[in-house]
Every structure is written in structure tokens, then in C-alpha cells.
Amino acid sequence: MRRIFTGILTFSMLLTGCVNNSVGTQSRLEVIKKRGSLICGVSGKIPGFSFLKSNGTYQGLDVDICKAFAAAFLGSSQKVQFRPLTAPERFTAIRTGEIDLLSRNTTFNLSRDSSKGNGLIFAPVIFHDGQGLMVRKSLKINNLEGLAQKSICVGSGTTTEQNINDAFESKSLPYTPIKYQDLNQVVAGYLQGRCAAMTSDRSQLAAAKSGFKNPKAHIILDDVLSKEPLAPASAGGDQLLSDAMRWVIFALFTAEEKGITQSNINQKLEIAKSNPQMKPLRRFLGIEGDLGEKLGLPNDFVVKVITSTGNYGEIYNRHLGPNSKVPIPRGLNKIYTEGGLHFAPPFN
């Protein structure tokens, strides 16, 4: 009895320690500005999205989005600290305030967005993805039915796990999920032959495949099991931060739409300054109006962002373009004027 009692006492003490007592009403954006750096949660293990290079720097689409936020919030894309997180860790990290925001291949869905679910608030989708399956060419499997009774390597703690189950269950196909905690283990299990197939978002499969010794021996099946809109996220109930994030991303889309790039931004700025009739461009670049101030950001935040990271298309091409190490066709990730899904509301 005494032992149980002591156990409970210690346990409740531990729990109390977990919870941050200073939950104030201050926006996280103010905290970031005061700190002078942005703490950004990333994966760190997905080439093309966020990957730790041998020189110790993070690179990828998700990483550049963090840099764009830092450029807008703090005026410099260098003022970011990256925190590598596993899939199960990420939501706790954001709820407890360990990180300011998440830019880590996170699927935007109802449970995660709702205040009674994970309680996050999502920025606009930065990458439209879908879950797929990768198999060895030598197995001659070309659809889901071919995988009946087989083992499939899955990452645990992701929507992937639920989607694969939904897909197989709806066709009444039995399968064995072998679950690992992170993508590297899924890849190792698959390459070592524990599973006939591995499943993840198609972008991650492409990224993983790019690192294989013989990428051509593997194919990604045509079956797309789910919609995976990947978006940055922050803790719910903080409008100042979530608005700022939303409009930084819209700025990246709008810049691509308007043909404003990292190399011509100064030129565009000159043109806008000398032509008072170009109202939309002047507002967008913060020469007139107070769009930035309304968000709690400097009026020229768009200029800062584009100068440091370029527009959305430039970021995409740098990490996922045809000449990058992880080429993924743009498809749905084109700007809406070119037939894709990326659309930004007006900067008015």
C-alpha cells in the first residue's frame, strides 16, 4: 500500500512539472520577436523537404518555408533554430511550446485542425501529396490487389497507418503492417526485405528512392491511397501568429504569380516606386498601405521574404525540381494560373 501511495505521489508531481504554468495571453509572434529567433520543428530526415546535410545545415522545401517565416517575422532568414522531431513528437512539441511552429510534412486534416482534436491551426497547403506504395520491380506487383497477404512497412504515428488500413479494408484484402517509428527504419526494413512494399506519402517515397543504391529496381505504384495536403501549423487560438504564417505563404504564391523572383525583386521594387499607378504591386511590396502592419509584421515583409528565399516556384525548383536530387513533377503543386492548386487571395 505504502509503495502504491508513494508511486502515485511521485507520479502526480512529475505530471505537474509537464505543464507550463505561464500560459499567458501573449501571442507567440511577440515571443518570437522578443527572442530574436524562430524555433521551427522539422523532420530532418526527408531529402527535398528537410534534410540535415553533411555540413550541418538543414535544407529542403520545409526548411525554406521556415526561413521565409523568419525573414518576415525577424527580418533575416538566418534567425531560425531547427528542431528535428519524429512524427509522434511533433504535436506535443507544439502544444507544450517547445517549438513556435511546425514545418514538417504534416497532413492537414479535421482531427488535427479542430480545437477538440490536436488543436492546431494550419497555414495554407505548401505541398499537395498523396499516399503511395513502393515495391521492388522484380516482384511484378502492379496494384493493391497484388499485395494481399503480404507484409507492408509503415511509419507509426502518422495518418499513413490509418490510410493503408482503410485502403486494404475497403477491398477486404488481408495484410500485415510492420510498424516503425521513423521513415529511416521503414526504409531499412523494406530494403532488408522484411516487407514486400513500403508505404508513405509519394513525395517521401520518391525522396527515399533517390537515396537507394539502385533506384531503378523499385517502382512507386499508380494507386494513390489518400489526399495528403501538407501544411505548416501552429498552436490553435493564436490568431496573430497564424495570420502572419498564412500571409507569408500567400506572398510566396503571389510572387510566383506576379513573376517576382529573388533576382528581379530589386528591379520590381524600383518600378513600383517610380510608378504610383501600379497600386496592387505597391501594396504587395509594402510601398504604400499598411498590409504588413495589419499582420503585426513590417510593411515590407514580402520584400524580405522574396529576397531571402525566392518565390514558391523557386523554392520548389531548388529542392524538388527536375535538376534537383529528388525530382518530383510539380503536378498539383503548380500555381493556379498554370493548372495547379496553389491560389492566394488578394493582398488588399
Place this chain on the structure above:
Amino acid sequence: MKISYNATAQLVIALIVILVVSILINNLTLNLIKTGLGFNFSWLFRPASFALAEHPLPYSPSDSYAWALFIGWLNSLKVIFYSLLLSTLIGTCFGLFRIGKNALLRLVSAGYIAIIRQTPLLLQLMFWYFVAILGIKKSIISPMGNLLSISNQGINLLGVTLSAEFTSLLLGLSVFTSAYIAEVIRGGINSVNKGQWESFRSLGLEESIGLYKIIIPQALPAILPGLTSQYLNLAKNSTLAIAVGYSDIYAINDTIINQTGRPIEAFIILLLSFLFLNLFISNGMEVLNSMVTRSTKL
């Protein structure tokens, strides 16, 4: 007079403890509500909608989270139980080798203990899984015909199939714990007075009979407490299952937290289930201990 003083002191201490605990619990609940995480266990009865590779009892994705957790607990229990037996067996052998007369066995045993105790368990598990078991690739090894076959999908022993994940966790945990158990056994046997060895030898008893009838019964009271803590460690270490893809309670809890966004409740369940399991192990060992102590005192 002295008794009443003690009673008052105890009462005061009890009140302080109750006060502190209630402040802590109140504080915790308030903070949880403030961060929008107020306690809620209703999700336990919603369908889990994820599949499990191994389940000792029937399980389907339409079963509840609670049932999935229970299956995970059974999976944990299964691996803990078998590792407990296997590690005791291996540990006892190596412990006896270590004090035996055979110099080669002594050396082998010392080397085994040194290597196992000086490398991290997580690394050993990864080794057993990714290198030893999955490294077998496609070919199937059958050293005993139909009785035993080993492949990278697992082991088939007398018609019982053990998955690659279970096998590597079982081996990893057993080997790791056995090195510590070997040392506990050696320490226990060394604690028996040398005179006891000399006396049974002078009576003309055989070495092995003397060991089992004279030395081990006297060594047990010294061995059991050490053994208990190794067993408790083994139970807790089993949560490293997540590294080798075995669906133990921790791995399932991990998935559930991600799907429900209820880390605090899920961790409370996890902690309580381990508390319960380990109390069971330590109380069981205590009973064994008191039996042994009583029998040697007689």
C-alpha cells in the same frame, strides 16, 4: 505520552501530504483545462482503425482503442514473460561458468558479460533485428529439417511461427538481461562462506550435488533481490520494442496519441499499466524471497 506525540506527528504529516497532493492534482487539472487539454477518456471506446501485425486475441481495426491497448499490453506481457525465462536460463549458465573450474568457460563468460554490459541495449536490439534477423535475406535456414526454420520473416519452431520483430526483441532483451543476471548469480554464490564448499567436499559430496544442495540454497537470499531489479528493468526495457517494429503497448500508445491528440491520458494509462505490471513482478519476487528466507532459517 510518547505514543500520542507520535500519533499527532503522523496525523500532521498525513494532512500535509494530502494537502500537497490535492494542490498538485488541482494545479494539473487547471493547467490542462487552460491549455485546452482537459481530461477526457471517452476516445478509448472509439474504433482504433489501425491494424496490428501480432495479436494474441482476436483484433480488427474496428475494435476500440481500449482493446488495441489491451492487445498491446498482452504483446508486452508475452515478450516480457519469455525474455524473463530465457534470460534467467542464459544468465544462470554464464553465472555458473564464471565461477566454475573450466578456464575456457570462465574466459568466454567474462567476455560475454563485458561485451553485453558495455554496449547500449537499443543498439543491440537494432543489431539483432536489422543485421542478424533481416540480414538473412531471402534464403531460409533449416538446421533441423522441419523442426526449425529461420528466415528474415521470422522463426518457425515446431510449427509455431515467431515474427522477426518478436524474435529479435526476445533475443535482444534476453541476452542483455542475462549478462546482468550472470553477475547477480556470481555475486550471490561468492557470498556463501568458503567453508561451506570445503565442508561438503570433505564429506565426499560430488561438486554438482554440493552446488545444488548446499551452495545455491544459501546463495538464493542474496540472489533474489538483485534478480528482482533485473526483472523490473527487463519489463521496462521492453518498451524499446518500438525500435524493431514490435507492437507492444508503448508502440500502440504512440499511434493512439497521434490519432487522438490525447498524450496526457494515454501516458497515464501507459504509466499505470507498467506500475501494475512491475508491482506484480516485485510482489511475486518478494513472496518467493520470503519463502526462501524462511526455508533457510529453519
